[in-house]
Amino acid sequence: MTKAFSQLLILVALFFATWWCFSRIDFVKHFHLAKVSEKAEQKLGEAIIKSIDGNEIASDSALIVLNKIKTIILEANPAIPKDIQLHLIRNKDVNAFAIPGHHIIVYSNLIKKCDSAGELAGVMSHEMAHIELNHVMKMIVSQLGIGAVASVAASNSAIVNQILQKLSTTAFERKQETAADMAGLQYLQNAHINPAGMASFMNKMATMQKDQPEIMEWISTHPDPQKRAQAIADAAKSLTGTYTELITPHEWQILKDATATR
Numbered sequence: 423m424t425k426a427f428s429q430l431l432i433l434v435a436l437f438f439a440t441w442w443c444f445s446r447i448d449f450v451k452h453f454h455l456a457k458v459s460e461k462a463e464q465k466l467g468e469a470i471i472k473s474i475d476g477n478e479i480a481s482d483s484a485l486i487v488l489n490k491i492k493t494i495i496l497e498a499n500p501a502i503p504k505d506i507q508l509h510l511i512r513n514k515d516v517n518a519f520a521i522p523g524h525h526i527i528v529y530s531n532l533i534k535k536c537d538s539a540g541e542l543a544g545v546m547s548h549e550m551a552h553i554e555l556n557h558v559m560k561m562i563v564s565q566l567g568i569g570a571v572a573s574v575a576a577s578n579s580a581i582v583n584q585i586l587q588k589l590s591t592t593a594f595e596r597k598q599e600t601a602a603d604m605a606g607l608q609y610l611q612n613a614h615i616n617p618a619g620m621a622s623f624m625n626k627m628a629t630m631q632k633d634q635p636e637i638m639e640w641i642s643t644h645p646d647p648q649k650r651a652q653a654i655a656d657a658a659k660s661l662t663g664t665y666t667e668l669i670t671p672h673e674w675q676i677l678k679d680a681t682a683t684r
């Protein structure tokens with residue numbers, strides 16, 4: 423082997439070793455990107471809410487019920503950020519998604535497709551897990567770059583719309599989706615909410631997606647719904663406990679009435 427060739431080999435090996443090392447670093451975690459950009463994240467979240475298509479449902483009573491479910495999950499799970507805010511938006515798409523600044527958007531048509539408060543709690547806990555695990559900011563940084571999180575983003579409507587588009591229509595990484603499923607399941611268990619609702623909703627969405635693919639956004643951003651429903655159902659089987667009624671039938675009706683028109 424010539425000297426030049428062995429030097430080349432060493433260079434190539436060094437390149438791949440460096441590349442491998444960098445690929446192992448969680449930049450958001452280790453360099454505290456999320457912390458540095460906390461204010462920018464909040465600004466970004468507010469800008470996204472303003473740009474969302476559809477009207478926020480003004481029914482106070484519906485929001486009270488939705489917040490009651492949120493509070494029950496939060497109180498049983500101290501690791502979830504306490505400042506999560508819910509927004510109930512009238513929209514024909516079946517969707518719910520987390521955005522920067524600890525906001526969760528819930529579309530009216532998703533609630534319409536829920537047959538029980540337990541199913542809705544399953545979706546909410548999954549989205550809360552994306553927030554707790556910092557998936558939202560990680561996705562923006564990895565797909566759009568750190569510049570998108572900088573304060574300029576909040577005043578740049580094109581970037582704001584691009585981020586909204588990504589968060590509402592793109593799946594997180596598969597391992598992140600699985601992590602959110604499992605964390606969400608544990609949240610429900612801790613809050614004494616029957617986790618069966620989470621699996622049944624996932625199953626139902628998989629079936630409905632075949633008939634109306636254009637509006638089934640929540641499930642289209644969550645690949646392999648049938649497989650995941652099965653994984654959730656299997657994991658739920660190992661959990662035992664007594665489950666309490668999440669909200670009263672009257673409260674559930676208030677939510678259904680507020681979201682009935684579309």
Ligand SMILES: [Zn+2]
Pocket residue numbers: 548552594599602644
């Ligand atoms: Zn998800």
